Amino acid sequence: MAGVSRSTVSYALSGKRSISPETRRRVDDAIKELKFTPNAGARSLRTAQTGVLGLLVQFHEDEFAPAMLQYILPITETARALGYDILMMTENDGAEALTRAAESGMVDGLILLDVIDGDPRVDALRATHQPGVLVGLPGDTRGLDVVDLDFAAAARNLVDHLFDLGHRDVVLVSPPRHVFDRGGTYSWRFRDAAVQRASEIGLRLTARYGESQQPAIDANLHEILDESPDATGLIMHNDASVAALPRLLNERGVRVPDDLSVVSLYSRDFARWFSLPYTAIESSPGLLGKVAITQLTERIAHGDDAGPHGTRLVAAEIVDRGSTR
Amino acid sequence: MAGVSRSTVSYALSGKRSISPETRRRVDDAIKELKFTPNAGARSLRTAQTGVLGLLVQFHEDEFAPAMLQYILPITETARALGYDILMMTENDGAEALTRAAESGMVDGLILLDVIDGDPRVDALRATHQPGVLVGLPGDTRGLDVVDLDFAAAARNLVDHLFDLGHRDVVLVSPPRHVFDRGGTYSWRFRDAAVQRASEIGLRLTARYGESQQPAIDANLHEILDESPDATGLIMHNDASVAALPRLLNERGVRVPDDLSVVSLYSRDFARWFSLPYTAIESSPGLLGKVAITQLTERIAHGDDAGPHGTRLVAAEIVDRGSTR
DNA sequence: ACTGTTCATCGAATCGATTCGACGGCGACA
DNA sequence: TGTCGCCGTCGAATCGATTCGATGAACAGT
Numbered sequence: 001m002a003g004v005s006r007s008t009v010s011y012a013l014s015g016k017r018s019i020s021p022e023t024r025r026r027v028d029d030a031i032k033e034l035k036f037t038p039n040a041g042a043r044s045l046r047t048a049q050t051g052v053l054g055l056l057v058q059f060h061e062d063e064f065a066p067a068m069l070q071y072i073l074p075i076t077e078t079a080r081a082l083g084y085d086i087l088m089m090t091e092n093d094g095a096e097a098l099t100r101a102a103e104s105g106m107v108d109g110l111i112l113l114d115v116i117d118g119d120p121r122v123d124a125l126r127a128t129h130q131p132g133v134l135v136g137l138p139g140d141t142r143g144l145d146v147v148d149l150d151f152a153a154a155a156r157n158l159v160d161h162l163f164d165l166g167h168r169d170v171v172l173v174s175p176p177r178h179v180f181d182r183g184g185t186y187s188w189r190f191r192d193a194a195v196q197r198a199s200e201i202g203l204r205l206t207a208r209y210g211e212s213q214q215p216a217i218d219a220n221l222h223e224i225l226d227e228s229p230d231a232t233g234l235i236m237h238n239d240a241s242v243a244a245l246p247r248l249l250n251e252r253g254v255r256v257p258d259d260l261s262v263v264s265l266y267s268r269d270f271a272r273w274f275s276l277p278y279t280a281i282e283s284s285p286g287l288l289g290k291v292a293i294t295q296l297t298e299r300i301a302h303g304d305d306a307g308p309h310g311t312r313l314v315a316a317e318i319v320d321r322g323s324t325r
Numbered sequence: 326m327a328g329v330s331r332s333t334v335s336y337a338l339s340g341k342r343s344i345s346p347e348t349r350r351r352v353d354d355a356i357k358e359l360k361f362t363p364n365a366g367a368r369s370l371r372t373a374q375t376g377v378l379g380l381l382v383q384f385h386e387d388e389f390a391p392a393m394l395q396y397i398l399p400i401t402e403t404a405r406a407l408g409y410d411i412l413m414m415t416e417n418d419g420a421e422a423l424t425r426a427a428e429s430g431m432v433d434g435l436i437l438l439d440v441i442d443g444d445p446r447v448d449a450l451r452a453t454h455q456p457g458v459l460v461g462l463p464g465d466t467r468g469l470d471v472v473d474l475d476f477a478a479a480a481r482n483l484v485d486h487l488f489d490l491g492h493r494d495v496v497l498v499s500p501p502r503h504v505f506d507r508g509g510t511y512s513w514r515f516r517d518a519a520v521q522r523a524s525e526i527g528l529r530l531t532a533r534y535g536e537s538q539q540p541a542i543d544a545n546l547h548e549i550l551d552e553s554p555d556a557t558g559l560i561m562h563n564d565a566s567v568a569a570l571p572r573l574l575n576e577r578g579v580r581v582p583d584d585l586s587v588v589s590l591y592s593r594d595f596a597r598w599f600s601l602p603y604t605a606i607e608s609s610p611g612l613l614g615k616v617a618i619t620q621l622t623e624r625i626a627h628g629d630d631a632g633p634h635g636t637r638l639v640a641a642e643i644v645d646r647g648s649t650r
Numbered sequence: 651a652c653t654g655t656t657c658a659t660c661g662a663a664t665c666g667a668t669t670c671g672a673c674g675g676c677g678a679c680a
Numbered sequence: 681t682g683t684c685g686c687c688g689t690c691g692a693a694t695c696g697a698t699t700c701g702a703t704g705a706a707c708a709g710t
Contacts, residue, residue: 005690010668017669020688037428041375042666044366045695052412052431059398066391066598073384076415085431087377088413090401103362106377106410214600244600247572273391274599275539275569330660335698342699345658367696370665 002030013038044105053084053296054107056094056121058114062178062212064239067285070269071113071135074286078293084108095124102128109300111135111292115146117183131299133292137185143309145299147292150313151186151265152193154281155237157318158263159197159205161279162233165324167261168203170233171224173210173241180209190237190265206231210238217244225252233324236264236278243274261324268319278323281316288314327355338363369430378404378621379432381423381446382415383439387503387537389564392610395594396438396460399611403618409433420449427453434625436460436617440471442508456624458617462510468634470624472617475638476511476590477518479606480562482643483588484522484530486604487558490649492586493528495558496549498535498566505534515562515590531556535563542569550577558649561589561603568599586649593644603648606641613639 002009004023011017012027019027030036044050055075057068076086087107089097094112098121101107108131112121115136122144125132134146162170172194174180175187191207198205206228211220217240236242242264249256256262256277264280271280291312298306327334329348336342337352344352355361369375380400384390401411412432414422419437423446426432433456437446440461447469450457459471487495497519499505500512516532523530531553536545542565561567567589574581581587581602589605596605616637623631 006667007669007691008689011689014668017689018687023688035428037425039370039666040429040431041366041369041373042695043668045364045370045697046666046668048366048695050366055413064598065394065398065594069390069394072413073390073415076413080414080416085426086413088380088397088401088411089405090398091405100362101410103360104365106365214597217600240598243598247575247600250572250575269390272539273389273565273568275542275572331697332661332699333659336659339698342659343657348658364696367665368698370667371696371698373665 001034002026048105050106050108051084052087052107053079053293054098054101054110055086055088056098056110056112057088057090058094058121059090060114060179060182062176063114064212064243066273067239067270068113070267070285071289074289075111075293078290082293082297084293084297095120098124099128102130109133109296111296117185119183131296131303133296133299135288135292137189137311138183139185141309141311144311145295145309146311147288147295148186148311148313149283149288150315151189153313153315154265154283155190155194155235156197157281158235158265159194159203160201161263161318162235162261162324163198163201163203165261167233169228169231170198170203170205170235171228171231172205172207172235173221173224173238174207175210175238176212177209179212187237194235205235210236210241212238212240214244217241218248221245221248222252225254231260233261233263236262239266239270242266242276242278246275246277256323257325263318263324265316271321277321279321280319282319283316284314326359327351373430375431375433376409377412377432378409378618379423379426379435380411380413381419381435381437382413383419383446384415385439385507387501388439389537389568391598392564392595393438395592395610396614399614400436400618403615407618407622409618409622420445423449424453427455434458434621436621442510444508456621456628458621458624460613460617462514462636463508464510466634466636469636470620470634471636472613472620473511473636473638474608474613475640476514478638478640479590479608480515480519480560481522482606483560483590484519484528485526486588486643487560487586487649488523488526488528490586492558494553494556495523495528495530495560496553496556497530497532497560498546498549498563499532500535500563501537502534504537512562519560530560535561535566537563537565539569542566543573546570546573547577550579556585558586558588561587564591564595567591567601567603571600571602581648582650588643588649590641596646602646604646605644607644608641609639 009027012019012024079086091097110130110132112134115134115138117139119138122138134144137146137148174191180187195207208224211217254260262278264278265283266280267283267285334352337344337349404411416422435455435457437459440459440463442464444463447463459469462471462473499516505512520530520532533549536542579585587603589603590608591605592608592610
């Protein structure tokens, strides 16, 4: 319809060779007229690029699902801004899904969400030689690009915050014990850093395991509060538990911050959704996702030339909501 | 390596022609040895099928995001069970995204989540001639496959439930006014059915708009409760508001069900996440997603032969959590 | 011994894009 | 006027699968 060959159309579209203005106009007109859209399959066959990133989401029964959405959304949005679509895979056997997507060439790169120590998906990723980025820190990060929140810094920050206000007896509510056992390194990193800092500065810190499902959450929190009657501060590092806390403290007649100072770690959205009134380190899943995708696309474009592989720990600031005194 | 032609390998894999056991063994061995996986791009180019479904997720600022995940997960899982992967698109311009995915042949079919009346994505879907299923009911459903919860039946059910227990003065908290204005038909369908049933049976029902963001939620609920001091029952049709309700009633010193009977409409997961203790119609996003995907794959496989297009309203049962008397 | 079937396999065309090398036309320069 | 180079365009090969028609072997029937 434009009176030119297919190669000319291709060059007009990609701009990889010069095209006369006259020809370009005719091509554009014909494209509009015919509503032509390049076929993704053919393009990916020829170029070995798909414009799709695989997002591997892992759902653990014992984790708090709503928190996951905070990661997924910014990731898809950032990806789109960089020209990529997202293939979301939520299978239990994440390693198998990853391998399938990568080997069949459906994706240009992979994002692994909520990576734990010993995560089988990491081995699968190494085996495929596809670019990939982890969100969540495994034990062995050799040759991997990893992005995560700096949980240790966050923990120290919160401990200091309470200490500076004069608190000397504080309770930490961590994720459930099985999250520790399973390899959720964020739980270790937060708790260990908190414990160490507390002992350095002379703060009595009682580390407890929280729960992640009702009705265990309520029982567990009641028990923890009952057993530390002298504690004046509470550090919550457990999404499910902190979401239940306002109502529970209300039922117990505990006023915040008059009777108890509470600090935690969650995102702005999370605070909004659950009406959480606590001073908290503001984790930024959106930023994390953005950093991860940016890193991944760099790696896709430049391979090993995109710089050395490594771990990026993102620091977060404290947001004072007046729940401490 | 197996000493056969490519076509024989293809037939061995697909089983579309008979293959001698001996040859099949040699092919399988070679495939394992070479770690061969068919290239998705080439396959889709040849067959015009991708094994991918497009999932169009719409995020309205004024809606309650955590609820969305309840739909997304079962959808990806059901899809995978039927052999499909999910391409997730969350762009603001959903119509554009839909068109892009469909026209470039990236997907075999489309799922539209949270469809409203006058949704531009519906027009885009009609224009593509791709199989598609809507979750959420628009005004005009001609020629469309639609799946949604039966909100009208749910509303009548809850009204009857309170009436049968002797309540005669009840308040309904709906979604925010702009959800009605925007075309969220579930808000109309629920409210209109509730109002009509109430007038039929002689129940005084005050329909109010709820809010969806703090701190407006709290102020709004306080106002509603203050202005209907004689109401003995509360019907909550508003995720964000009902999530805040337990704490708020606690603060007001209102006991459930002694001082007030509360019923609502939400899923089991939602109740768990937010520790909601109310008797509720148990919406089942998982079932909805499953029905939608099943319908879509039928449509992909058999086109118009898969039966007439139409709307499936899924009914849901009431779960008594003891919040009424 | 010849014909007709059935079964397993092969060769070649095809899907729709990208890309490389080639080529004709034209202006610049000697 | 002849040569060189550049610019814009074209033709053909290619990516990796699927699929149709053809082919040869084995075997049964007359």
